[in-house]
Amino acid sequence: MNENEQELFEAELRRISPARPPADLMARLMAAGPPDMMRHEAERPVVPGLRAWWLVRLGWLVPAAAVVIAALGVWRVRLSPARVSWQTRAAAVAPALKADDVRIGRELISEFDAVARLPSGEPFRFRCCQWMDEVIVGDKARGIVIEQRTPRVEVVPVRFETY
Amino acid sequence: MNGGCQRETTAQSDWEQWLARHAPGLLLYARQQARCEADAQDLVQEAVVESWRRQADGAPPPLGFVFATIRRRAVDLARSEDRRAGRETVAMRETPACWFDSAVEERERSHLIAEAMRNLPELYREVITLKVWGGLTFREIAKALEIPANTAASRYRYALVELRKRMPETIA
Numbered sequence: 548m549n550e551n552e553q554e555l556f557e558a559e560l561r562r563i564s565p566a567r568p569p570a571d572l573m574a575r576l577m578a579a580g581p582p583d584m585m586r587h588e589a590e591r592p593v594v595p596g597l598r599a600w601w602l603v604r605l606g607w608l609v610p611a612a613a614v615v616i617a618a619l620g621v622w623r624v625r626l627s628p629a630r631v632s633w634q635t636r637a638a639a640v641a642p643a644l645k646a647d648d649v650r651i652g653r654e655l656i657s658e659f660d661a662v663a664r665l666p667s668g669e670p671f672r673f674r675c676c677q678w679m680d681e682v683i684v685g686d687k688a689r690g691i692v693i694e695q696r697t698p699r700v701e702v703v704p705v706r707f708e709t710y
Numbered sequence: 711m712n713g714g715c716q717r718e719t720t721a722q723s724d725w726e727q728w729l730a731r732h733a734p735g736l737l738l739y740a741r742q743q744a745r746c747e748a749d750a751q752d753l754v755q756e757a758v759v760e761s762w763r764r765q766a767d768g769a770p771p772p773l774g775f776v777f778a779t780i781r782r783r784a785v786d787l788a789r790s791e792d793r794r795a796g797r798e799t800v801a802m803r804e805t806p807a808c809w810f811d812s813a814v815e816e817r818e819r820s821h822l823i824a825e826a827m828r829n830l831p832e833l834y835r836e837v838i839t840l841k842v843w844g845g846l847t848f849r850e851i852a853k854a855l856e857i858p859a860n861t862a863a864s865r866y867r868y869a870l871v872e873l874r875k876r877m878p879e880t881i882a
Contacts, residue, residue, distance in 0.1 A: 548871050556874055560842045563820045564811045565738035572737070572751045576729050579759050662766040667853075669775075670766045 607663030610675045610702045617700040648685035648692075653678050656698070676701040728770045729758070735843045738809055739777055742827075742835055743784035745791065753780050753787070774850030777840055781854060826876040834869030841866055 548556070568576075656677040663671050678699045685692045736754050744750040757779035761771035809827065810820035827835055840846045840854060848866070852859040 548867075548874065553867070553870055556870060557842060560823065560838070560873075563816050563823060565734035565843050566808050566811050568733045568737045568754070569751070572754065573729065573733065575751075575755055576733060576758060577726060579755060664766070668772045670764060 607661060607673075609659075610661045610673045610700075613675060613677070613700040614702055617698055620698055644684070644686050644691065644693075645688065646684045647687050648683070650681070650683040652681045653699075654681065672705045674703045674705050676703075724770060725762075732773060732776075733758075734811075735839075735845065736776060736780065738843055739836070739839050740780050740784070741809060742832075742839060743781060744787065749784075749787060753783050757783055772850070773844065774846050774854045777844055777846065778854035781836075822878060826873055829876055830869065830873055833865065834872050837862060837866045838869045838873060 656679055658674070658676045661673045661675060663673065665671050678701060680697045680699050681694070683692065683694045733754065736758065737750060740750040740753040740757075741747065744753055757776050758771075761776045761779050762768075764775075765771050808820075809824045810816075827838070830838070836855065837851060840851045841848075846854065848859050848862045851866075852862040855862065857865075
């Protein structure tokens with residue numbers, strides 16, 4: 548079959564159309580939708596149109612901005628000695644610190660979901676968690692406590708299962 | 711409050727237009743995938759609702775995504791049915807629903823094409839359905855069937871040749 552014949556044959560096939568769905572199926576489909584739209588609208592606080600548009604179109608910027616802010620925070624703490632707390636400075640000038648009370652912990656500050664869209668139109672969800680990492684080093688004998696708290700943002704992409 | 715009502719009305723209107731346009735093609739594909747008419751209708755409903763629900767902004771889902779969901783659900787359904795005794799479903803397959811529009815002037819042609827399509831191997835049948843009556847591109851077909859785009863295109867050409875062989879001269 549050459550290209551011309553193929554096109555003619557395709558046109559022949561397109562002349563017939565798929566059977567229309569039975570009325571009861573159409574009624575079921577009409578009644579079913581648009582899915583979740585109503586529920587989401589009811590649950591969401593009412594926002595002005597522009598803001599809603601912003602949230603939908605630029606929602607993916609939220610986790611990206613959070614990552615950048617966290618990275619800047621970490622960079623400033625590590626590279627700027629002038630900003631080290633007075634406890635750290637005191638520890639630095641003191642002779643060897645005997646750390647006998649070390650605590651490492653983390654605290655969940657907040658968590659939220661963000662949804663972005665791939666160029667193919669597929670939705671892509673991100674799970675974002677804001678943590679506060681905490682390290683406490685203490686020397687009980689000398690009464691020194693060094694405490695460092697570092698904010699950290701964890702962004703985990705969660706792919707929707709589609710196939 | 712008016713804004714909310716207006717949004718709901720618009721969404722409902724989009725929904726109805728989308729369904730009117732695409733439901734026939736989706737049902738045709740589901741009928742080819744399912745073992746009985748009731749299953750086909752359920753597949754369409756579940757796939758459409760599921761696909762739409764996954765749209766974060768409430769916009770209509772990409773059509774290829776809905777076809778892929780129908781296919782995936784049909785495979786799951788077939789697996790679960792295979793575990794049961796299949797006598798009832800086989801009996802229902804003997805009275806298939808009409809696949810195409812049966813307007814008087816096209817009735818004979820529709821019947822012949824439907825018969826030829828039924829006799830095609832499933833691989834060929836689904837690629838023709840997705841392209842001709844689903845309106846998908848080869849890229850979308852490839853994604854829906856989880857095959858390379860080149861394979862989708864070549865399979866489509868082979869499928870047309872096979873379908874044409876099975877048609878009476880007057881139409882082919």
